[in-house]
Amino acid sequence: MRVLVYVDSPAMVQSSVAIGRALESELAAEIAVLVVNSARHQADFPPEFTVYDLGQLEDSQGLKDGRRRMTGAQIVRLGLLILFSPLVLVAARRGQSKTQTLDEIQHAAARGRSSLRGLFSRFQLIRDARSIYSTWSSVRRLGTFLGRVKPDLLVVFEDNIETLTRVLVETGRRMNIPSVVVPYTIPNPLEPAMNLLGSPQHAAGKWVERGASFFKSRWVFHFQGRGVLRLSKIRAIAMESMDLSVPEPWILNSGSAAAIALDSEAARESYLDLGFPGSQLEVVGDPAGDQLHQGLSNRARLRVRTSEENGFENTGRPIVVCAFPPDQYRGTKTGAYEVPSFEALVAAWMEVLLEVSEQANVLVRPHPRLDPGLLKAYESRHLRITWQPTAELVPVADLYIASISATIRWAIACGVPVINYDCYRYRYDDYEKASGVITVFSRDDFRETARRFFSDGSFAEDLRERQRAVMGKWGLVDGGFARRFAGLISRIALMREANRSSRAAQGLPL
Numbered sequence: 001m002r003v004l005v006y007v008d009s010p011a012m013v014q015s016s017v018a019i020g021r022a023l024e025s026e027l028a029a030e031i032a033v034l035v036v037n038s039a040r041h042q043a044d045f046p047p048e049f050t051v052y053d054l055g056q057l058e059d060s061q062g063l064k065d066g067r068r069r070m071t072g073a074q075i076v077r078l079g080l081l082i083l084f085s086p087l088v089l090v091a092a093r094r095g096q097s098k099t100q101t102l103d104e105i106q107h108a109a110a111r112g113r114s115s116l117r118g119l120f121s122r123f124q125l126i127r128d129a130r131s132i133y134s135t136w137s138s139v140r141r142l143g144t145f146l147g148r149v150k151p152d153l154l155v156v157f158e159d160n161i162e163t164l165t166r167v168l169v170e171t172g173r174r175m176n177i178p179s180v181v182v183p184y185t186i187p188n189p190l191e192p193a194m195n196l197l198g199s200p201q202h203a204a205g206k207w208v209e210r211g212a213s214f215f216k217s218r219w220v221f222h223f224q225g226r227g228v229l230r231l232s233k234i235r236a237i238a239m240e241s242m243d244l245s246v247p248e249p250w251i252l253n254s255g256s257a258a259a260i261a262l263d264s265e266a267a268r269e270s271y272l273d274l275g276f277p278g279s280q281l282e283v284v285g286d287p288a289g290d291q292l293h294q295g296l297s298n299r300a301r302l303r304v305r306t307s308e309e310n311g312f313e314n315t316g317r318p319i320v321v322c323a324f325p326p327d328q329y330r331g332t333k334t335g336a337y338e339v340p341s342f343e344a345l346v347a348a349w350m351e352v353l354l355e356v357s358e359q360a361n362v363l364v365r366p367h368p369r370l371d372p373g374l375l376k377a378y379e380s381r382h383l384r385i386t387w388q389p390t391a392e393l394v395p396v397a398d399l400y401i402a403s404i405s406a407t408i409r410w411a412i413a414c415g416v417p418v419i420n421y422d423c424y425r426y427r428y429d430d431y432e433k434a435s436g437v438i439t440v441f442s443r444d445d446f447r448e449t450a451r452r453f454f455s456d457g458s459f460a461e462d463l464r465e466r467q468r469a470v471m472g473k474w475g476l477v478d479g480g481f482a483r484r485f486a487g488l489i490s491r492i493a494l495m496r497e498a499n500r501s502s503r504a505a506q507g508l509p510l
Helices: 010-027 038-044 054-061 072-091 098-110 116-122 125-149 164-174 190-196 206-212 233-241 265-273 289-297 299-309 342-356 390-396 408-413 443-455 457-473 481-505
Strands: 002-007 030-035 050-053 153-156 179-181 220-223 226-229 259-262 281-283 319-324 361-366 383-385 399-402 418-421 437-440
Touching (some): 002 010, 010 289, 010 481, 038 050, 125 164, 125 233, 153 164, 259 265, 265 457, 319 342, 342 443, 361 390, 390 408, 408 457, 418 443, 437 443
Parallel strands (some): 153 179, 179 259, 319 399, 361 383, 399 418
Antiparallel strands (some): 220 226
């Protein structure tokens, strides 16, 4: 069996290695990895993995030969889209009447901008055409690549309408190559809605909503009294024209994957609440689950070793692990945020963490996208910045601190109390049912909760007991991930072969 794992983020590298090794050991599978920027991560993968670089597919794999050509229907649809995209964009201008639209075109002509090039530039036609071509080119390249590599199955960490994962999953499905999604985050339509709310390209006025109603996909999301479009207007139409869309673009992973491999029963309940069919969902545990299990099994020894390796003199102190959040200020309106800049946010966090370090050894694990220099200046005798994998740190922690991070699931599954400081005030309800997670929205509440954890023993013990009461529902930390995941992959592979045999018997292409 040959399995291709797609990795487009540093946060997914460790999980991809765990998945590959699980399938190697359980099924003797051959593992290939398609990665963005392989040079950066080449050393992270075992030498027996075959690593392909997404940006070098054509050069390194000779994919310039045998490219797939567009069908006649695709040419017609894309030609019409490019031809009428200026009118689509004009009509889609939020809050404008037909008269205002005509006035805008007349004023453009009066200012000498009615030349073909000027008109096209005004309505971003060139940019839209490039975006459309890029999407079509991705379909072509990935189709040729999959035809050369011939994987039996694809593993992705999300099926996201915004990214290449959607193209990869759908292209694979058309070639009878099933996909399995191993989610690294919790799907929540509020997350993209909040990020896109202020974008003019995603504003959905009445004309956009009327146009979107022609498609089966629910492109428009109503949030805070406004309609928001999941993709820009032209990209949404392009995805529909190429049959790459999904019925629920706002819900992550709602595409055509053969299965979604979940980490817990809590995750399964969330997916069922979002309308996913139960037959698509299977609880197998987290790829990091076996590592978490080993950490819990050797907790006492690892606590001492972790403290020593990070230069803490007193290895008997409590350990606090903090997953420091990324910078979300760039390109967003900061009016709803508590502090005006990311630098001020760093100072607010570190002020509290330095106070905590008076009672405990504090390990701060920066987000992969974060410049470590921003935090390094705050290191002290009992506070260290570390790049040690989070899955190694969580099992040794007495308290876990994060901001709406997906890694909070690991802490719950390990029975570790959590302070979830929602510093960007997204107010997601992902962890409302986890009674050992305390969510706060201000630095004063953050400071007070952290202080109380170390000053009020009954409060800390109650939080621990509440977390332990739900830990089994939030993860399968028992060392059985490899076996369960391999079982899921085997069943999907058998269904694929049965489908191929059925198509062959009917004389259909495989």
